[in-house]
Amino acid sequence: MANSEADTIAAISTPVGEGGISIVRISGDDAIKVAQRVYQGKNLEKVASHTINYGHIIDPDTKQEVDEVMVSVMRAPHTYTREDVIEINCHGGLLATNRILQLVLSYGARMAEPGEFTKRAFLNGRIDLSQSEAVMDLIRAKTDKSMKVALNQLDGDLSRLIRHLRKDILDVLAQVEVNIDYPEYDDVEEMTTKMLKEKATDIQQRIHSLLKTAKQGKVLREGLATAIIGRPNVGKSSLLNALLHEDKAIVTNVAGTTRDVIEEYVNVNGVPLKLIDTAGIRDTADTVEKIGVERSRKALDAADLVLLLIDNSAPLTAEDEKLLAATKDKQRIVILNKTDLPSQLDLDRLKELVGDAALIETSIVKHEGMDQLGAQISHMFFDQGIESSQNNVMVTNARHIGLLHQANDALSDVLKGIADGMPVDLVQIDMTRCWDLLGEITGDSYQDELLDQLFSQFCLGK
Ligand code: GDP
Ligand code: ZN
Numbered sequence: 001m002a003n004s005e006a007d008t009i010a011a012i013s014t015p016v017g018e019g020g021i022s023i024v025r026i027s028g029d030d031a032i033k034v035a036q037r038v039y040q041g042k043n044l045e046k047v048a049s050h051t052i053n054y055g056h057i058i059d060p061d062t063k064q065e066v067d068e069v070m071v072s073v074m075r076a077p078h079t080y081t082r083e084d085v086i087e088i089n090c091h092g093g094l095l096a097t098n099r100i101l102q103l104v105l106s107y108g109a110r111m112a113e114p115g116e117f118t119k120r121a122f123l124n125g126r127i128d129l130s131q132s133e134a135v136m137d138l139i140r141a142k143t144d145k146s147m148k149v150a151l152n153q154l155d156g157d158l159s160r161l162i163r164h165l166r167k168d169i170l171d172v173l174a175q176v177e178v179n180i181d182y183p184e185y186d187d188v189e190e191m192t193t194k195m196l197k198e199k200a201t202d203i204q205q206r207i208h209s210l211l212k213t214a215k216q217g218k219v220l221r222e223g224l225a226t227a228i229i230g231r232p233n234v235g236k237s238s239l240l241n242a243l244l245h246e247d248k249a250i251v252t253n254v255a256g257t258t259r260d261v262i263e264e265y266v267n268v269n270g271v272p273l274k275l276i277d278t279a280g281i282r283d284t285a286d287t288v289e290k291i292g293v294e295r296s297r298k299a300l301d302a303a304d305l306v307l308l309l310i311d312n313s314a315p316l317t318a319e320d321e322k323l324l325a326a327t328k329d330k331q332r333i334v335i336l337n338k339t340d341l342p343s344q345l346d347l348d349r350l351k352e353l354v355g356d357a358a359l360i361e362t363s364i365v366k367h368e369g370m371d372q373l374g375a376q377i378s379h380m381f382f383d384q385g386i387e388s389s390q391n392n393v394m395v396t397n398a399r400h401i402g403l404l405h406q407a408n409d410a411l412s413d414v415l416k417g418i419a420d421g422m423p424v425d426l427v428q429i430d431m432t433r434c435w436d437l438l439g440e441i442t443g444d445s446y447q448d449e450l451l452d453q454l455f456s457q458f459c460l461g462k
């Protein structure tokens with residue numbers, strides 16, 4: 001039998017192996033009935049909504065006690081899914097939790113698909129698409145700032161903005177209809193195109209400013225790929241350690257790969273840096289020569305941000321100059337390190353080579369200049385600061401970004417059509433397309449396929 005939206009579904013909704021309590025969540029018309037079948041305590045079908053009830057899970061077959069539990073009963077519609085929801089808080093560890101899930105599945109529920117709870121919340125109108133995607137972002141959020149952006153999206157800031165855009169487009173389209181149907185003036189055609197042009201330009205501008213936030217959003221979500229480069233002995237390892245030390249770095253060992261691609265994240269003034277090739281920086285003992293320019297070049301290709309170290313206590317070398325030249329077109333910060341030692345380098349020459357890029361002086365061993373470095377990194381990516389940015393809305397989701405680009409293209413077609421003197425009803429088609437595309441962001445117009453693909457990305461039990 002195929003899975004249906006009418007089924008009562010269940011899953012473990014707490015991360016496996018984390019925390020002392022785990023929760024089995026059940027949602028659907030039969031949620032309470034199913035729980036009652038395996039529960040001994042008060043009659044759950046009689047208790048008030050939004051109550052927590054002490055009792056035991058008993059295997060109805062063997063009459064054996066499985067776990068001591070607290071059962072939350074939440075009746076529709078004021079629940080996460082807007083259906084009846086039961087949450088069984090188990091204490092007996094993973095084994096007991098699994099056992100309870102199995103019992104619930106044997107007594108009338110079916111296993112939830114990944115993301116199905118959230119999908120129901122969406123289908124039942126409790127949250128919109130961009131909000132449900134925000135749930136996913138929240139799970140992955142790596143720093144406080146990205147947490148904040150995700151939370152705002154959850155509140156629907158982005159949705160509000162998009163709906164506003166769509167309403168304005170709809171107003172234009174309606175106005176165009178009126179003008180065409182009731183031509184009271186001779187120059188109605190001209191007036192109509194003029195209005196269309198103004199509105200399309202205005203809406204395109206608003207989409208542009210949303211897209212501008214996308215770059216920052218990507219950084220917040222995925223980390224800014226950062227390469228620390230410089231010739232041997234300039235202080236790369238020292239800088240790495242200083243960054244790691246300050247932040248208690250999150251180290252993720254990418255599954256199924258060797259230690260070479262350990263990814264390390266540090267949070268510098270709210271910017272999550274994903275440090276590239278830290279293994280290469282770390283194993284310095286016998287490979288000093290190898291770590292030079294060649295290795296740096298590789299790291300360079302993958303980097304969004306380059307931290308290029310120069311040694312203040314030695315003259316500029318040809319290698320330094322090569323690296324400065326190779327990073328010319330990158331977002332980069334040049335770090336003049338070892339300022340505690342007497343300067344041996346031609347500062348004017350260095351400044352000339354650095355050009356417009358930031359030049360920060362540090363003594364990593366004395367822990368000087370690290371604040372300036374942090375401020376510079378943060379400045380480069382949050383020019384006006386997230387707090388002060390418009391409504392705190394930031395587009396962080398690849399699907400949203402793609403749709404905004406398409407909507408933007410549709411508007412360009414509108415403007416081009418007008419410029420080429422196309423008939424208004426053809427221009428209208430592109431405007432309507434823009435309206436549709438924006439609707440896909442909030443799910444106001446959506447396709448089933450998209451939904452399934454989207455929600456299957458969720459962790460089980462969410
Ligand atoms: P790497 O080869 O680029 O990774 O350089 P390291 O971080 O291994 O540093 C090489 C040497 O320079 C070590 O002995 C560090 O202690 C020293 N060093 C790093 N930063 C500074 C600094 O700011 N001042 C001084 N005096 N020494 C430093
Ligand atoms: Zn080193």
